[in-house]
Amino acid sequence: MLERFGIQPTQQRIDIAHLLFQRPQHLSADQVLAQVNAAYGHVSKATVYNTLGLFVRHGLINEVLIEPDRTLYDSNTADHHHVYNMDTGELSDIPAGRLAIQGDLGLPEGTEIEGMEVVVRVRSRAAHSADR
Amino acid sequence: MLERFGIQPTQQRIDIAHLLFQRPQHLSADQVLAQVNAAYGHVSKATVYNTLGLFVRHGLINEVLIEPDRTLYDSNTADHHHVYNMDTGELSDIPAGRLAIQGDLGLPEGTEIEGMEVVVRVRSRAAHSADR
DNA sequence: AAGATGGTCTAGACTGAGTCTAAGTCGCAT
DNA sequence: ATGCGACTTAGACTCAGTCTAGACCATCTT
Structure with missing residues (x-):
């Protein structure tokens, strides 16, 4: 799937994609960080932000700017x-x-x-x- | 005008209102702070944030959450x-x-x-x- | 085998919008 | 005068998000 969107699959990216797409949902970067680290291997904060930004640029997920002080990521495109x-x-x-x-x-x-x-x-x- | 909206007028609030309503516009808290201090007397950061929040609660202005990392205030209600x-x-x-x-x-x-x-x-x- | 190359990941420092705190000021009533 | 409540302030603080410098790792070259 990542390859179809032109993204090099790595373990971290696969973990994050797995979390995001288990069901349509809205998650903050912090939640992604916590949940990936709980359910899969350890991923750093910088990688979570980089990966979410990458996914957004490649159209796998959408940014949602609604909450006043954090960005949500929407796995429903x-x-x-x-x-x-x-x-x-x-x-x-x-x-x-x-x-x-x-x-x-x-x-x-x-x-x-x-x-x-x-x-x-x-x-x-x-x-x-x-x-x- | 402030009194009509149930707000105690003070010098700082009048200054900020004056700036906001000279024309319909979208300003960030930082811009309000800078422009009030340039055009009127000195007002502290905390007061700008408090006052903008107060104005929003009383319906004089609207919050606009569109820019990823700051809140804009819209004097067009x-x-x-x-x-x-x-x-x-x-x-x-x-x-x-x-x-x-x-x-x-x-x-x-x-x-x-x-x-x-x-x-x-x-x-x-x-x-x-x-x-x- | 020994680099060299390029992409990725990481810990931790850093930035900047927004909040909080504790003290100071002001007007007003007693 | 004194006390009180509402407001303002400087500066410390928080926390989402970014940046940096180095580590890691696979693939390519010689």
């Missing part, structure tokens, strides 16, 4: 959108087919579209903290 | 979407009225919608780096 629960931190998917987006993007001159994503932010209904 | 140029870092707006989104969000039980935003990522047409 099918076109889809996200629902983010701001109270629990839970992140779930909306298949692209379920939403239709129409209209004039009015893209700036000389640019071409790279991706389009909808983020729906929700709160747990109980948590209506009267913010001060 | 009208409902709108964003176009992000991944090459230049430039961020521009799409008025909500220009896009129509239809479909079944399938929100998880017990949650209510807080906001919905579309992010369109674009690249400058020249920059097609053959990634390795």
Whole structure:
């Protein structure tokens, strides 16, 4: 699989890919580091970051910038959108087919579209903290 | 204006609000810090962060989580979407009225919608780096 | 066999956005 | 005057992510 995406397979990359693709999921670099080290051999922090970046550049996984202070990596590369629960931190998917987006993007001159994503932010209904 | 939003006006808060609302714009906390200190009296880093957070909680401005390693603050609170140029870092707006989104969000039980935003990522047409 | 080459991995130092803390200031009520 | 609560501040601190310099390892050369 790695070879199909033009990536030299190494033990560390195989371990990380194995973890990521056991099921579609959203993981932070830290979680990948911890879980790889728990389930497979030891992999260094630098290698985890390098490998995740490599996978992103080669299209095996997607970066998701939703949480305020860390990047998540999404092993589902099918076109889809996200629902983010701001109270629990839970992140779930909306298949692209379920939403239709129409209209004039009015893209700036000389640019071409790279991706389009909808983020729906929700709160747990109980948590209506009267913010001060 | 601050009072209308339930915020005690202080000199620092007035300065920061003044900077933010001179025109609709996207600024990082660092930029706010630098520009306030250049144009008005000295304000500390902690106060800038506290004040921006306060403004967000009270709905004067919005957080925008698009850049990988810093938070932007958007002084345009009208409902709108964003176009992000991944090459230049430039961020521009799409008025909500220009896009129509239809479909079944399938929100998880017990949650209510807080906001919905579309992010369109674009690249400058020249920059097609053959990634390795 | 003995380098030489190039890609990968690693520990640990480093950076920088954002948070925290403990002390200081200010306005206001008693 | 004194006390109190709200705000601000400098600087220490945290932690995700990057960088660096060296180690490792397979393949190629001679």
